[in-house]
């Protein structure tokens with residue numbers, strides 16, 4: 529795969545340096561059927577802002593978990609490429625639902641007591657996430 533340019537696909541740009549591999553895994557790009565090649569580029573020079581990671585995905589298919597990008601790294605932009613040109617640049621938004629991205633910490637929640645239960649959170653009007661099973665609000669480690 530030519531990593532300099534792709535004809536059709538998407539480029540996930542402005543990933544915080546060092547986050548590329550984690551995103552690659554969270555998007556499950558290493559699993560399932562692939563219609564095209566995927567390239568993870570790390571520590572690219574990015575103008576005066578230092579360095580960034582970047583993921584290129586060739587092909588028509590958009591990863592089903594792409595919406596989690598807005599939660600993980602809001603700086604990211606997603607470029608849609610058609611016929612070798614960027615036809616659309618999208619900044620990410622907070623996804624309405626997170627599945628198996630964050631975990632409920634309520635010890636009485638079904639996700640804590642039942643193994644193999646999906647951890648599902650919905651975005652509330654206040655911009656926070658609540659567990660769909662026990663309604664507990666998610667607090668990230670940073671906000672404690």
Ligand SMILES: [Zn+2]
Pocket residue numbers: 632633634637638639659660661662663664
């Ligand atoms: Zn819960």
